[in-house]
Amino acid sequence: MSATPSNVGPKAGTVAVQAAGKSVELPILSPTLGNDCVDIGKLPKETGLFTYDPGFTATASCKSAITYIDGDEGVLLYRGYPIDQLAKESSFLEVAYLLMNGELPDARQMGEFDHDVAHHTMLHEAFKNFLGGFRHDAHPMAMLVGMIGSMASFYHNDLDYDDPEERRMAAIRMIAKVPTIAAACYRHSMGWPLRFPRNNLPYVDRFLHMMFEVPSEPLVLNPVAAKALDLLFILHADHEQNASTSTVRLVGSTGANPYACIASGVAALWGPAHGGANEAVLKMLAEIGTAKNVQSAIDRAKDKESGFRLMGFGHRVYKNFDPRAKIIREMCHKVLEELGIDDPLLEVAMRLEEAALKDDYFVQRKLYPNVDFYSGIIYKALKIPTEMFTVMFAIARTAGWMAHWLEQQTDPEFKIGRPRQIYTGSGIRDYMAVDKR
Numbered sequence: 001m002s003a004t005p006s007n008v009g010p011k012a013g014t015v016a017v018q019a020a021g022k023s024v025e026l027p028i029l030s031p032t033l034g035n036d037c038v039d040i041g042k043l044p045k046e047t048g049l050f051t052y053d054p055g056f057t058a059t060a061s062c063k064s065a066i067t068y069i070d071g072d073e074g075v076l077l078y079r080g081y082p083i084d085q086l087a088k089e090s091s092f093l094e095v096a097y098l099l100m101n102g103e104l105p106d107a108r109q110m111g112e113f114d115h116d117v118a119h120h121t122m123l124h125e126a127f128k129n130f131l132g133g134f135r136h137d138a139h140p141m142a143m144l145v146g147m148i149g150s151m152a153s154f155y156h157n158d159l160d161y162d163d164p165e166e167r168r169m170a171a172i173r174m175i176a177k178v179p180t181i182a183a184a185c186y187r188h189s190m191g192w193p194l195r196f197p198r199n200n201l202p203y204v205d206r207f208l209h210m211m212f213e214v215p216s217e218p219l220v221l222n223p224v225a226a227k228a229l230d231l232l233f234i235l236h237a238d239h240e241q242n243a244s245t246s247t248v249r250l251v252g253s254t255g256a257n258p259y260a261c262i263a264s265g266v267a268a269l270w271g272p273a274h275g276g277a278n279e280a281v282l283k284m285l286a287e288i289g290t291a292k293n294v295q296s297a298i299d300r301a302k303d304k305e306s307g308f309r310l311m312g313f314g315h316r317v318y319k320n321f322d323p324r325a326k327i328i329r330e331m332c333h334k335v336l337e338e339l340g341i342d343d344p345l346l347e348v349a350m351r352l353e354e355a356a357l358k359d360d361y362f363v364q365r366k367l368y369p370n371v372d373f374y375s376g377i378i379y380k381a382l383k384i385p386t387e388m389f390t391v392m393f394a395i396a397r398t399a400g401w402m403a404h405w406l407e408q409q410t411d412p413e414f415k416i417g418r419p420r421q422i423y424t425g426s427g428i429r430d431y432m433a434v435d436k437r
């Protein structure tokens with residue numbers, strides 16, 4: 001495992017802050033790539049001042065060596081490797097190894113990793129009782145949060161966080177079992193019997209078998225579908241300190257069980273401003289229906305009173321383009337063509353993208369299609385139901401979440417995450433008995 005360095009790069013100098021009649025020199029930290037950061041650690045002690053940054057738009061919460069994003073240039077690197085190279089050459093499982101370990105595996109290391117993941121895919125039989133308690137129409141993300149959280153009850157007492165091998169096993173178990181749980185959630189909603197994982201299959205093929213194979217006939221898997229899903233998993237595997245990863249780290253900072261940490265990450269991912277956007281995009285495209293309704297959708301998205309946003313557009317970090325969206329867009333055309341699918345929603349999506357990219361409102365605000373804009377159309381082509389889209393994202397992001405959890409455990413600056421606030425409530429006042437109020 002690679003540990004986070006305690007100090008990054010050469011110090012770029014200091015910045016002087018004048019406050020409370022004092023001058024404080026705050027160090028500037030230089031990362032390997034990206035913006036310098038002012039280390040404000042001693043500000044409260046020296047001046048009594050805190051800093052205010054709602055939504056953490058300008059605040060680094062940790063040092064991390066896993067993923068780098070340059071939002072202005074549209075760059076995304078996993079452990080230094082550009083996403084387009086990994087998308088072209090690698091596989092999801094190799095990317096998961098890379099994220100966790102910091103380096104690409106050699107053939108022996110990859111073989112062992114593949115073997116370890118394949119041999120931890122099964123669930124304890126008691127999971128079935130837990131799953132059976134959900135209504136058949138429960139949202140699969142609700143089931144996923146609960147099912148992953150419940151893993152903490154199966155692997156709690158025997159986990160020693162100080163042992164690197166135990167930590168590695170927690171990551172292996174998670175990457176191995178989340179697809180089994182995800183498929184089980186889908187089958188519960190369909191009323192189908194659960195399928196056991198077939199360990200002789202590659203990771204993505206195994207998942208597709210668990211999802212779609214029925215007892216009455218064997219599943220003939222289309223290699224185009226498996227390849228497309230593997231690629232989507234690579235693109236979704238990590239994205240540095242996004243809302244769900246930050247949630248995993250915040251929960252992890254309390255020393256909570258890693259399964260509880262990942263369950264919290266799944267919950268954070270569910271929201272439509274984050275991973276839930278892929279489901280929302282498809283619903284939006286279906287509502288728009290045909291290319292002739294595109295302009296009115298654009299007009300509605302520009303009208304702040306409407307409360308409607310173009311789902312799959314905009315990103316907190318990417319203010320040029322999302323490099324994943326570019327790859328997915330190309331893949332979308334290829335997959336639909338190779339699977340022989342003529343989906344009218346693709347036409348609506350292309351017209352919507354075209355119209356938005358020409359519109360001043362979107363141009364001025366640097367709103368471009370994000371990773372979720374086209375992914376839903378591909379999932380649909382792979383016959384994955386809409387409610388399962390965010391679950392797909394969660395399977396892939398589990399690799400990133402676990403890599404961050406592992407990194408956090410060896411961070412020399414590890415401490416509980418505990419933000420400050422600007423209190424806006426009442427001043428101090430005395431309690432009054434109910435008959436006097």
Ligand code: ACO
Nearest residue numbers: 272273274275277301309310311312313314315316365370
């Ligand atoms: N449609 C219309 N207007 C938008 C959109 C959109 N999709 N996104 C942002 N805007 C506008 C805002 O109204 C705001 O306008 P203003 O300056 O006139 O007030 C401006 O663009 C900036 O938007 P913010 O919400 O301040 O940007 P922020 O960085 O906080 O939000 C977010 C980013 C949440 C992704 C936002 O763009 C959004 O809601 N997009 C749609 C949901 C989506 O696709 N989420 C997936 C993100 S990718 C991922 O999580 C995997």
